[in-house]
Amino acid sequence: MDNFFGPGGILSDVLPGYETRVEQVRMSEAVADALENGKHLIVEAGTGVGKSLAYLIPFICRVLAEEGRRAVVSTYTRALQRQLIEKELPFLKAHVFEELRFALCLGSENYLCLRRLDQVKTDVLFDTDETEGLKRISTWAKRTSTGIRSEIDVPQQLWQKVCRESDLCHGKGCKIFDACHYQESKAAERKAHILVANHHLFFANVASGWNVMPPFDSVVFDEAHELEDVAADYLGIEFSQHKLRHLMDSILNAQGKGLLSRLHQVDPFACREISAVTNLVRRQGETFFDELSASLTDSSKLRIRERDFMKNDLSTALTNLADALTVLKESSQDEVEKTEIAALALRSEALGLSLRLILDQQMENYVYWAEKDERRRRLVATPLDIASILKTHVFDVVTTAVLTSATLATDESFTYVQERLGLADTRTLLLHSPFDYHTQVALYVPNDVREPGTAGFEDDLVQRLKDILSITQGSTLVLFTSYTLLTKVYHSMKLPLLELIRQGEGDSYSLVQMFKKNKHCVLFGTYAFWQGIDIPGDALRCVVITKLPFAVPAEPVMEARMEALTVSGKNPFSHYQIPQAIILLKQGFGRLIRTTTDRGAVVILDSRIRTRGYGSRFLRSLPACKIAAALGDIAEFAGNQGNEEGDEYKADVGGEACSVSSRSTEKE
Numbered sequence: 021m022d023n024f025f026g027p028g029g030i031l032s033d034v035l036p037g038y039e040t041r042v043e044q045v046r047m048s049e050a051v052a053d054a055l056e057n058g059k060h061l062i063v064e065a066g067t068g069v070g071k072s073l074a075y076l077i078p079f080i081c082r083v084l085a086e087e088g089r090r091a092v093v094s095t096y097t098r099a100l101q102r103q104l105i106e107k108e109l110p111f112l113k114a115h116v117f118e119e120l121r122f123a124l125c126l127g128s129e130n131y132l133c134l135r136r137l138d139q140v141k142t143d144v145l146f147d148t149d150e151t152e153g154l155k156r157i158s159t160w161a162k163r164t165s166t167g168i169r170s171e172i173d174v175p176q177q178l179w180q181k182v183c184r185e186s187d188l189c190h191g192k193g194c195k196i197f198d199a200c201h202y203q204e205s206k207a208a209e210r211k212a213h214i215l216v217a218n219h220h221l222f223f224a225n226v227a228s229g230w231n232v233m234p235p236f237d238s239v240v241f242d243e244a245h246e247l248e249d250v251a252a253d254y255l256g257i258e259f260s261q262h263k264l265r266h267l268m269d270s271i272l273n274a275q276g277k278g279l280l281s282r283l284h285q286v287d288p289f290a291c292r293e294i295s296a297v298t299n300l301v302r303r304q305g306e307t308f309f310d311e312l313s314a315s316l317t318d319s320s321k322l323r324i325r326e327r328d329f330m331k332n333d334l335s336t337a338l339t340n341l342a343d344a345l346t347v348l349k350e351s352s353q354d355e356v357e358k359t360e361i362a363a364l365a366l367r368s369e370a371l372g373l374s375l376r377l378i379l380d381q382q383m384e385n386y387v388y389w390a391e392k393d394e395r396r397r398r399l400v401a402t403p404l405d406i407a408s409i410l411k412t413h414v415f416d417v418v419t420t421a422v423l424t425s426a427t428l429a430t431d432e433s434f435t436y437v438q439e440r441l442g443l444a445d446t447r448t449l450l451l452h453s454p455f456d457y458h459t460q461v462a463l464y465v466p467n468d469v470r471e472p473g474t475a476g477f478e479d480d481l482v483q484r485l486k487d488i489l490s491i492t493q494g495s496t497l498v499l500f501t502s503y504t505l506l507t508k509v510y511h512s513m514k515l516p517l518l519e520l521i522r523q524g525e526g527d528s529y530s531l532v533q534m535f536k537k538n539k540h541c542v543l544f545g546t547y548a549f550w551q552g553i554d555i556p557g558d559a560l561r562c563v564v565i566t567k568l569p570f571a572v573p574a575e576p577v578m579e580a581r582m583e584a585l586t587v588s589g590k591n592p593f594s595h596y597q598i599p600q601a602i603i604l605l606k607q608g609f610g611r612l613i614r615t616t617t618d619r620g621a622v623v624i625l626d627s628r629i630r631t632r633g634y635g636s637r638f639l640r641s642l643p644a645c646k647i648a649a650a651l652g653d654i655a656e657f658a659g660n661q662g663n664e665e666g667d668e669y670k671a672d673v674g675g676e677a678c679s680v681s682s683r684s685t686e687k688e
Contacts, residue, residue, distance in 0.1 A: 066453025167201025223254035260398035338372030389576035407442030494540035
């Protein structure tokens with residue numbers, strides 16, 4: 021790899037300002053070795069290593085060396101996916117690998133289906149909002165070259181009526197097959213050397229028996245710290261009110277539209293019977309989910325420990341619906357109608373089976389639970405032994421898997437992630453960030469904030485946050501572990517000279533853009549903002565971590581995983597909860613320094629990092645940086661220098677932050 025990354029290498033000729041980084045060279049060599057020898061590899065590469073190029077170049081060299089080879093790069097966040105497909109890969113194709121072909125892989129529901137769009141225009145009764153949305157989709161459909169949903173902003177409910185759904189696709193039998201955006205994308209994927217996907221699609225591919233994406237023999241999992249949870253989600257079973265309602269509306273909705281309204285070549289008596297059965301299933305479903313909600317009055321999630329904890333007439337009704345649809349299909353004289361009827365029959369049978377499996381609890385090593393919130397009500401069965409599943413269905417199947425992230429190690433060790441992902445004997449490589457954290461970051465942990473969960477903690481939190489903001493005067497990201505606490509603190513902050521924005525007031529991307537534009541802005545966020553957002557420069561000068569990010573131990577999947585560890589003779593707190601929290605803390609810390617010129621402060625307002633024995637494990641896992649002896653010491657790193665409003669603002673808030681000390685000590 022020296023001919024690419026070393027002094028005088030290819031990158032130094034084509035990438036302005038490129039400097040050889042030892043960590044990047046070491047990673048590229050390790051990736052190349054794993055590919056050459058057909059081995060797996062785990063790499064933690066700190067921010068600034070340049071890990072994307074470090075794995076892309078060896079992978080591209082590998083797939084171009086032999087005709088027919090293909091590799092996948094899988095990410096967790098959409099931001100990284102876009103970075104790869106819009107920046108790194110086009111750059112490498114333009115300047116290094118002219119013959120390279122790459123493609124973005126998306127789930128089929130991300131694509132507009134032109135046939136369904138035409139069908140909706142004539143069949144579906146829209147309200148005013150949907151009529152306007154349909155006009156926008158129709159206009160966009162005439163000019164889009166990709167048909168990808170990200171190009172247009174429309175409600176999910178409307179999009180579901182016009183997107184591609186795999187079981188409703190007519191394939192080559194479709195009259196507009198040659199104009200299909202999804203089929204065009206699949207053709208591009210089959211020609212590509214590198215496929216860029218996300219973890220969700222990757223495991224949808226695994227769950228489908230490897231039928232969603234073209235064949236490949238090697239994969240990079242970037243942002244690999246999310247693999248366990250994504251795999252558990254996609255390889256589990258779910259029965260939701262949303263899925264049931266979508267099925268019923270697809271057959272016959274409240275306005276009398278849907279499949280039954282479009283059928284012409286079937287027995288009218290069979291249609292009337294389907295209509296009656298559909299209405300029965302709809303009523304039983306409403307009753308079922310009302311009863312489920314009643315059992316969740318004290319919690320949004322409930323562990324289900326007993327079999328058949330609810331009466332289940334709904335599975336039988338769904339099976340009867342599937343049988344009736346099958347009879348209806350046989351009466352049809354039209355192949356297009358038969359395709360749609362058969363698809364809905366299979367959906368009905370699958371939904372009924374999912375509910376039966378969850379309530380019967382016949383599957384071992386699964387945790388069964390229910391959830392309700394403002395958006396959904398559902399029952400879920402989640403597999404517990406993800407390590408065995410990944411080993412058998414992924415790592416024993418692909419020749420080489422490279423797992424990388426800026427946060428995989430805890431206590432300078434990969435034991436935790438190796439055990440959780442079934443990679444006990446896999447080679448590991450730990451590469452620290454090349455950034456100079458001693459000169460770029462000040463870390464402050466106050467000693468006068470009461471512990472979380474004790475009386476007075478929230479009051480201390482509000483006061484210390486006001487003190488911090490009197491120094492930064494904005495450009496501050498405040499990270500919470502619960503939306504409830506976020507809301508309480510947000511409403512307690514009376515700071516007229518600052519713009520406070522919080523998660524829930526818009527999508528994450530829009531909130532980050534608002535934050536970047538206003539230097540007097542403070543952004544409050546929960547887990548969605550601990551990772552995956554990139555705010556370089558002076559737009560972000562301070563990250564405040566309100567609590568160590570321990571997952572709620574009573575959360576059903578967490579509780580079941582901890583029980584399994586206890587049964588195996590391991591301490592779940594030290595063996596699982598602490599390492600998991602360390603990885604997330606490192607993610608939150610990592611939001612601050614994104615370039616070599618960034619400077620700022622991280623403030624951790626959880627005193628347990630000072631007082632509890634495990635606190636040292638968290639501190640050792642963070643980059644070695646300056647330690648601020650007093651809150652005022654962070655002004656050198658995070659203060660809004662030269663701000664004309666500074667004196668007036670500090671007079672309003674007051675507190676320790678008004679006096680700035682030059683004392684600081686290095687982290688040992």
